[in-house]
Amino acid sequence: MAKLVVITGITGVQGSSVADTFLQTPGYTIRGVTRNPESAAAKAWAAKGVEIVQGELDDVKSLERAFKGASVIFGVTDFWTIWKDPRTAEQKAPGQELVAYCYEVELRHGKNLADAAASTAATLDRYIFSSMAHATKSSGGKYTKLYHMDSKAEAVTYAQGLPALQGKFSQIQAPIYFQVGTEWGLPIAPKKQPDGTYRMTAPGPGHKPIPFGNVRTDLGPCVKVLVEEAPPNTNLFAVGDYISWTDYLRIICETQGLKYGGFDELSYDQINELIPGGLGHEFGLNVLFAFEFGYEGNEPGIVGPGKYGIRMTSFREYCEKNDFSAMLGK
Numbered sequence: 001m002a003k004l005v006v007i008t009g010i011t012g013v014q015g016s017s018v019a020d021t022f023l024q025t026p027g028y029t030i031r032g033v034t035r036n037p038e039s040a041a042a043k044a045w046a047a048k049g050v051e052i053v054q055g056e057l058d059d060v061k062s063l064e065r066a067f068k069g070a071s072v073i074f075g076v077t078d079f080w081t082i083w084k085d086p087r088t089a090e091q092k093a094p095g096q097e098l099v100a101y102c103y104e105v106e107l108r109h110g111k112n113l114a115d116a117a118a119s120t121a122a123t124l125d126r127y128i129f130s131s132m133a134h135a136t137k138s139s140g141g142k143y144t145k146l147y148h149m150d151s152k153a154e155a156v157t158y159a160q161g162l163p164a165l166q167g168k169f170s171q172i173q174a175p176i177y178f179q180v181g182t183e184w185g186l187p188i189a190p191k192k193q194p195d196g197t198y199r200m201t202a203p204g205p206g207h208k209p210i211p212f213g214n215v216r217t218d219l220g221p222c223v224k225v226l227v228e229e230a231p232p233n234t235n236l237f238a239v240g241d242y243i244s245w246t247d248y249l250r251i252i253c254e255t256q257g258l259k260y261g262g263f264d265e266l267s268y269d270q271i272n273e274l275i276p277g278g279l280g281h282e283f284g285l286n287v288l289f290a291f292e293f294g295y296e297g298n299e300p301g302i303v304g305p306g307k308y309g310i311r312m313t314s315f316r317e318y319c320e321k322n323d324f325s326a327m328l329g330k
């Protein structure tokens with residue numbers, strides 16, 4: 001009998017990767033949970049044979065209905081969707097930082113997912129939650145306001161404390177997306193200089209490697225391993241490639257036929273000024289945390305894809321398969 005995999009955020013990057021993987025794996029049926037089943041993206045999944053149901057992360061009862069009968073649940077929260085929602089600025093407390101309020105909402109969403117997953121304990125084999133390192137703890141208190149990281153990490157602690165999820169919970173951590181400097185429209189994107197070369201600016205030193213990955217293609221296979229091979233309570237860091245900012249730009253130039261012009265380091269204050277509203281704060285500190293303490297944190301027992309022989313995409317492979325002409329203004 002086919003096992004039911006329920007995927008939250010199926011129209012997003014991570015949920016789509018998980019759906020692709022299990023659609024290609026015999027023995028599973030897929031149910032996708034989305035806020036708007038009538039969206040074009042949701043209908044596209046329905047056309048592929050995915051059962052699409054409505055569910056809200058702020059509504060535990062809707063999640064319980066969506067999770068009913070699940071053997072596997074993939075849970076993901078999205079700090080940035082909360083941050084971009086115009087209602088967020090209206091709902092936060094007077095004088096409260098926008099990102100601090102987003103932390104509260106995302107943590108609530110993570111707890112709601114865990115509670116709803118616990119309600120399916122009779123059928124549930126594995127609940128996989130998309131998490132991040134606890135920046136405050138891993139940095140020994142140096143980074144106490146990395147809200148989009150700690151919100152997910154504290155949701156993990158909550159899930160681990162639910163008796164109904166004992167022996168059924170694991171977590172996956174996504175790395176920095178390859179697309180951060182190529183598709184997201186951030187001011188760190190390579191820019192053409194008057195002499196025809198391309199330069200890049202980003203937080204932190206240019207020579208030190210940090211973890212990246214092609215989350216859209218590679219997260220799903222990692223989740224599948226957590227379901228089929230890894231023991232419960234596994235914390236899998238789905239890193240694809242360790243590269244420096246300098247090599248990031250150099251590989252883009254080599255694969256796109258461009259002249260490499262060099263890298264300029266941005267301080268936290270500079271990236272915060274370039275990207276206002278808290279986004280620069282979160283992104284800048286996230287990268288600086290990664291340089292100093294490791295993106296995945298220092299919790300014991302974290303494993304990488306290599307432990308299970310998972311084939312991950314290198315940044316060069318990603319660049320060779322994509323054309324960045326429009327973004328780079330060639």
